[in-house]
Structure formats: structure tokens, C-alpha cells
Amino acid sequence: MKKKDPEKFQNIIAAAQELILQDGAGSVTTTKVAKKVGIAQSNIYIYFKNKDYMIAQVYSTAQERMRNSFDSIVGLDTRSAIKLYIDNMYRFAERDFATFEVLRQLKSMPNLAWLNKDNEDEELIAPISLIKRAQAENIMRPVAPSVIMGVTFGALHAHVLAVRAGEVTDNFQPVRELIYAAITRPV
Incomplete structure (x- = not known):
């Protein structure tokens, strides 16, 4: 299992927030977030079970x-x-x-x-x-x-x-x- 990097976690949250502001909350995908952060889409799933969990963390933050x-x-x-x-x-x-x-x-x-x-x-x-x-x-x-x-x-x-x-x-x-x-x- 890959080790979670706190900085990468914060970068994912920030990228998702930027995409919400840019394109609207409904258009956020793990693919777009991964591309914005500069990581493989599969790396998103190291930090979040799915897109809804990622969005929930954006909301919580x-x-x-x-x-x-x-x-x-x-x-x-x-x-x-x-x-x-x-x-x-x-x-x-x-x-x-x-x-x-x-x-x-x-x-x-x-x-x-x-x-x-x-x-x-x-x-x-x-x-x-x-x-x-x-x-x-x-x-x-x-x-x-x-x-x-x-x-x-x-x-x-x-x-x-x-x-x-x-x-x-x-x-x-x-x-x-x-x-x-x-x-x-x-x-």
C-alpha cells in the first residue's frame, strides 16, 4: 500500500476546489482533479474511496x-x-x-x-x-x-x-x- 503524502492530499483538495470554482461542482471528476494536480487518476484512490468521498472532504475542509x-x-x-x-x-x-x-x-x-x-x-x-x-x-x-x-x-x-x-x-x-x-x- 502506498504511503499517503499530506501535501498531495492538500493539493488534491485545492485542485478540486479550483475546479468547482472554474467549472461548477457538478463537473468535477477524479480525472480532471488528477490532471490538475499532475498525478495519475489511480493515485486519487489512495486518498479517497471515490469521487463522493473526495467531494465530502472538500466540503469538510x-x-x-x-x-x-x-x-x-x-x-x-x-x-x-x-x-x-x-x-x-x-x-x-x-x-x-x-x-x-x-x-x-x-x-x-x-x-x-x-x-x-x-x-x-x-x-x-x-x-x-x-x-x-x-x-x-x-x-x-x-x-x-x-x-x-x-x-x-x-x-x-x-x-x-x-x-x-x-x-x-x-x-x-x-x-x-x-x-x-x-x-x-x-x-
Whole structure:
């Protein structure tokens, strides 16, 4: 059995992320990743059981980057936690748009059941837990968590792109209010 090289592992993850950004998450193949890294396709399977496992690791790596940049929502009342979560997501999208975009694309892929699970050990960035809590308290609209996440990610994505294009100023307050109003029940 070949020994795993940590640097090659990171190169594979980086290449897959680059391909997601370049061509979209659905077009990533082990062949393309191997070519980008400069290794034989069979070497990908030294590190990953299959393409889905490789994509899962790209997702996990991106989630870890995001997790490390968030302020904790633990202990906050639900309404405050929702607002801070939205703010955290925006700050992250501003600072690391590439990782935000990778997460957005991966979350929109069909048939990847592991993406729809809330595997966080803490509620720091656990959106599904927060959504379920808010729905149980009758604060958030009673729709599928994926719809709430789609509204949030979509609005943040559009706003960051508009700021980058110079179409709007970097005033996030009205966007946060819009997202909050869209996903929560009227008071």
C-alpha cells in the first residue's frame, strides 16, 4: 500500500476546489482533479474511496475554514443567534468568497445526502439546529431548512457580487434585514 503524502492530499483538495470554482461542482471528476494536480487518476484512490468521498472532504475542509471564522452563537436567544449567524455568513463571504462559493455550490448539488445532515458538534455554525430551534419557537417560517439556507446563501452571494462589481456600497444592514424578514415570521 502506498504511503499517503499530506501535501498531495492538500493539493488534491485545492485542485478540486479550483475546479468547482472554474467549472461548477457538478463537473468535477477524479480525472480532471488528477490532471490538475499532475498525478495519475489511480493515485486519487489512495486518498479517497471515490469521487463522493473526495467531494465530502472538500466540503469538510471548507466548513472548517468557515467554522474558524465565526463568532459563537451559543447561549444567545434565538432571534439574536439568527442575526449573528447571518452576519457571520456575510463576513465570511466577504473575506473568503472562494470558499463561500464552493460551499454554496456543494450545498446545491442533488443526491449528496451527507450535505443535508447537521453534523456539527456545537451550535457555532450549525444552521440546521438553529433553524429547527427557531421553527420550534415559532420564530422562523415553517419551510424546509434547505429553503432557508438557499434564501440566505443566495442573498449573501448576490450582495457580495454586487459590492465587488461596484453596483452597491458595502452597507449590509438592509440586506441583513431583508434576509431576516424573508426567513422569519412577522412579529
